[in-house]
Amino acid sequence: MALIQIRGLRKTFGSVTAVAGITLDIESGEFITLLGPSGSGKTTVLRMIAGFENPDEGVITLGEEEITHLPPFDRDVNTVFQDYALFPHMTIQENVEYGLRTRKVAKAERARQALEAITSVKLAHVADRLPHQLSGGQRQRIALARALVLRPKVLLLDEPLGALDRQLREEMQIELKRIQREAGITFIFVTHDQEEAMRMSDRIVVFNEGRIEQVGTPEEVYERPATRFVAGFLGVSNILEGEASRAVGGSGASISIRPERIRIEPDSYKSSGEESALVGLLTEVAYLGANTIFIIEADAGARISVTKLNQELPSQNVRFATGDRVLAVWRKNHASEISV
């Protein structure tokens, strides 16, 4: 049985529907990411799991226990907040001890455990300082230590890396993943950054307008996007519909094909049975350093973007120029049918 079961969860704020009835299973020990643009409902779902919001409808179970309407302090989950929410009037040590203290752990024992947690995020030397004396990255680690010291079944992370600069962010992504693996705790991670989601997650839940668009491994959601939204939110995709879809042997349902999976051939090229091809006019060639992007206006009525990794010098790599009649060719199993 899944560690967390969410059934038919709904939440409205006034006339705005934040979460429009979602169902999701989260397995023990997995790193699962709720991914979506702002306002898509992912944070509200997290806050309902934490107990900060009361759902209008639906049920959340943790292990054997239904926790839908329990207050936050009666749930075996802890949260790492977006802006850390460290207590400004307490030292780092006192911050990390806080949860142990409310759980009535003896003084010496909680001091020992807290110091161990602070050491595990490599910040033992700042234990006596106040939060405002720490850098953003350090505060982030302390927020993590403060939650992890309680050994919760589930750790909820609400865009915890949003405020960090790029380099620190990448370091923390690796660090978080390591901690999650070593502690074996279920992480529910909220982000709007698709690259971050791809890098860290065992599974990704893609949110849009209060609904779940797709659940799957990073590979599944990228390679087999279920909807047009997923295809567009995770990376870039060419969507073929109507005549263009039928021209490559489709049923007329929309087809998604990633730009890097398409190659360009002369219009005399004979494609094999495993390949799809669309003929069209090369209208644009844009050299971007690592890649070159080609735009083809297909005769069947689609604008196809092709990305080519520049493994050769561009001067030795000019086979096509704008105005050429070309074929866009891809392997059939690289394309996927999408709904809506």
Next chain:
Amino acid sequence: MSRWFSKNLIRIYAAIAILYILLPIFYTIAFSFNDADKRNIVWRGFTFEAWLNPCEPIGICESLGNSFKVGITSTIIATLLGTMIAFALGRYNFKGRSTTNLLIFLPMATPEVVLGASLLSMFININVGAGLVAVTIAHIMFCISFVVVTVKARVASLDPKLEEAARDLYANEWETFRRVTLPLVAPGIGAAALLAFALSFDDFIITNFNSGTVNTFPEYVWTASLRGVPPQANVIGTLMFVIALALVFAGQVIGKRKLAKKS
């Protein structure tokens, strides 16, 4: 010369402004050491006479005691009630919230003379009568407004995520309030209490209408001024100034020591 002047203009301005504020206080302190006759207006020579016998003028220390009684009682009650109102207004959305927000300002906006006169007729009508009880009730009334405004600003600047974090770390409502909310709002409550005490201690108009036959310290000074204010009044004024200064200083030292101890 003119370059020096323009470079130091802000400093000169600041010095003049500070002098302007502090000069009356220097005057108060200096004349507490005056070897005064009936009227403490002309400097007649230095003496410790008034400092050695602060209670010599009849009624001065009794009136001071009354002021402290009224001040401390109304500060405690007004701070307690005002803080609760501030939390209600700052935290919760309820019917009539914006009306309450507006009404709380009314005692500040109403002319004190009018307020004082109407309070007297009210106290007589409800059989409380004039006296220290009536004065204390009146002081609580106008102090609450100032407490609410001061504490509400602090409550509003408090990050609600901090309380969520406390609850997330297994603290129930009471523990969250005691260990997170209250310590963070405490400086605002402390400032509000000091302000309430100062307002109560200083009040003359409302007090004078409602005190009946007893006197508070401001009333004593006012009455005495008709004959000549004794230098003992300056002694008490100086002491109040020194105590206030000491309180602020002690607050800063304690704050710094706490920090030093922690790091």
